[in-house]
Amino acid sequence: MAAPIPFMLVETVNNLYRYFGFDDSGIGENAVFQEPRMSRQNPNKCDLCFPLIPLGGCDAQVPGVLLFPEHRNFKVKINVEKVKEELPVVSEGWVIPVVSCSTSSNTLCILLDHANAFQNTISQILSESLKPSRLPCFEKVIGVSEDASLNDSGGADLTQLRTRLAFKSLCNVFSSLGYKIKTEGSDTLEGTSTPKYHICYKSVCPEKGAEQSLVHCGAVLDVASGVKANDICARDYYRLKKLLFENVAQERDTIQGNSSHSEILAEAEVAAELLGVKLHDHVSVSLSSSSDNVGIARGATFFLYNHVRLSCIRKKFEQEVECGNYSKLPDVSEVDFGLLSQNEEWELLLLTLQFSYWLVNCVRSKGKISLHPILVGMDKLCRVFSVYYRRVRVLTEPRPHLLPVMYARLYLLQSLERILGVGLSIFNMKPLDYM
Known part of the structure; x- marks a missing residue:
């Protein structure tokens, strides 16, 4: 199920920094957007929080770290009283206007136009005509490759399965953002500025090209022993999860042990379990046949x-x-x-x-x-x-x-x-x- 990606919050935060005086024209492709500090304590007074460094009088500095963490040393001087007065007027033409500004405990509090935000966000998401937004810092084409040893065979171990799932999901992320993905023939991208990634479960990977960034997937460990889970293959692990969901369903007399439902739940739960931590970190899983390892209020089952x-x-x-x-x-x-x-x-x-x-x-x-x-x-x-x-x-x-x-x-x-x-x-x- 595809839907346009609402980049309006990114645009709003960008507009705020431009208004403060931050020139983002020099931001390169390595820039990393950081989720802004959202205030949920009092949505009637504050939605976005910007830390202020007082300079005396009405002047203060706003750090740029909220938007671009690698620009940690960037600070822009603002006149707080002027911002509080001008920003609601200046933002009238923005996709999400600002209703008011206030200060509290060395924090600049921004209140957004809620009705406008609801209207524009929902309209964009439900519009079939809109295309997914692209990251402004990346090229249109993205190169993503994986080790030739990885395949969909059920005989792969869990670490190889994790790497394969990561490859598929990463391609889906880039696709959701509107990029054209090159998964084969990466040699045609050599010498270009196109970002190129190679996903592997080995820390030193001979298949990685010279211009490719290595995405290393950590090993899958057995939580009971703390060592790599080599005693079970991907096919058997899926079967174990499916059996657990069938047992839970029969105990609760809900889906009457529906095999197709249990298979869908098992596949989803395995994906969330193996990809739920940073890829380069190890992930521990339980190989126990206890039904305590699955449930509606956790993981992918909760999403579904x-x-x-x-x-x-x-x-x-x-x-x-x-x-x-x-x-x-x-x-x-x-x-x-x-x-x-x-x-x-x-x-x-x-x-x-x-x-x-x-x-x-x-x-x-x-x-x-x-x-x-x-x-x-x-x-x-x-x-x-x-x-x-x-x-x-x-x-x-x-x-x-x-x-x-x-x-x-x-x-x-x-x-x-x-x-x-x-x-x-x-x-x-x-x-x-x-x-």
């Missing part, structure tokens, strides 16, 4: 469970429309998103906006690549939504005064469903119809 919740809400609404109990959703441009006043609703939008940061943080240059930021972000999103799902009834009675807020919530949840679907597809996790 909440994706089912989201799709069920959408499908239930569509069924009610067909039965004549609800009218169709109005156009997104006609929805009043200012009615979304719950803290979880704004937090869900912030997490949706940060999805682009999770992707960007996966593809750091010079081999510093990992995939766990996406999994960590998906876990945050699912946990906030899970609280919201239990607390808020989205589908209400079809009374005229209740419909506007229901429409706004349905659009928000549809955008969440699509973003979560993109996250699942990056790790080749197949969505389920029910759980």
Whole structure:
């Protein structure tokens, strides 16, 4: 399930730094975007936090480390009172305008236009016509290769399986960002400025080209012994996970041991388990046959469970429309998103906006690549939504005064469903119809 990537938060933070006086024209392809500090304590007063270094009077310095960590020494001098007065006016033409600025404990607090942010973000995610955004610092073409010894054979060990899964998911990340990927014939890219990566489970890899950055995948260890898990192959590990899910399903009498569901859950759980830490680090897994090692409230199963919740809400609404109990959703441009006043609703939008940061943080240059930021972000999103799902009834009675807020919530949840679907597809996790 593809969806446009909302890079509006990146653009907004860039606009803020340009306004402060930071000239980013010299930023090269090695620049790393860092997720900005988001304030969730009081969403009515502050959304973005920028640390201030007081200089006396109204003057202060804003460090650039929030946007580009490697530019740690960059600081720009600002007049705080002038910024507080001017920024809301200057930002009126931005994709997400600033409503107000304030200061608290040597921090510049930026309050964004929530209704505008909801409207623009949801419209972009649900628009089929928009293309995924590209990282501005990278070339259009990306070269990614893997060891010839890696294949889809079930006889591979778990470390080789981890490397293979990392290769596939990394290609999906670049694809989601709109890049054209060259996985074969890397020699045609030699001598060009195109970023080139080679993924391998060996710290010294003879197949790596001279111009390629090595992405090293750490070994998979048996948590019980602490040594490399050589006693089980990929095929048998998938079988073990599938059996565990079938046993849990039979115990709970939920999916009645559905074999296809258990297989999907097993594949998703293995991907999240092996890619859930930094790639160059070792990862420990349990080879035990105990059902305690799987569950709905953890890992990929938790992602799939909440994706089912989201799709069920959408499908239930569509069924009610067909039965004549609800009218169709109005156009997104006609929805009043200012009615979304719950803290979880704004937090869900912030997490949706940060999805682009999770992707960007996966593809750091010079081999510093990992995939766990996406999994960590998906876990945050699912946990906030899970609280919201239990607390808020989205589908209400079809009374005229209740419909506007229901429409706004349905659009928000549809955008969440699509973003979560993109996250699942990056790790080749197949969505389920029910759980």
